[in-house]
Each structure stands twice: as structure tokens, then as C-alpha cells.
Amino acid sequence: MxxxxxxxxxxxxxxxxAITNSSVLQIGSTGSIQAQSDIYNTGGYTEPVxxxxxxxxxxxxxxxxxxxxxx
Numbered sequence: 001m002x003x004x005x006x007x008x009x010x011x012x013x014x015x016x017x018a019i020t021n022s023s024v025l026q027i028g029s030t031g032s033i034q035a036q037s038d039i040y041n042t043g044g045y046t047e048p049v050x051x052x053x054x055x056x057x058x059x060x061x062x063x064x065x066x067x068x069x070x071x
Contacts (some may be wrong), residue, residue: 007028021037
């Protein structure tokens with residue numbers, strides 16, 4: 001069985017807030033998605049970072065007041 005798909009996609013503006021290691025951005029159709037992982041040393045680092053233990057939060061913060069939206 002053979003399926004032929006014809007598409008025309010026009011993107012005038014696309015805003016992507018964040019792309020993480022497990023994100024998939026797909027525009028159009030695809031037969032398969034293959035995993036790809038790229039790691040770049042954009043800072044030019046030559047040694048591993050020193051890891052410090054996380055500190056527990058001691059202060060509790062109150063939720064900010066809710067602002068009603070205009071009708």
C-alpha cells in the first residue's frame with residue numbers, strides 16, 4: 001500500500017519558549033521520528049564542574065494575590 005501526501009505549509013511566525021533534551025518539534029507529517037542527542041561545549045570548558053549539595057529552603061513564601069481579569 002502506497003500513500004502519497006502533498007502538503008503546503010506557510011509559517012509566518014513561530015515562537016518556541018524552550019526546547020529540552022526530550023522535546024520534539026514537528027511541522028508537517030513524518031513516517032518515523034529517530035532519536036538524536038547532541039551535546040555542545042559552547043563555553044569552552046576543559047574540566048568538569050564542581051558539584052555542591054543543594055540547600056534546603058528555610059523560608060516559606062506566601063502566594064501572590066490574585067488579580068481578577070477585566071470582563
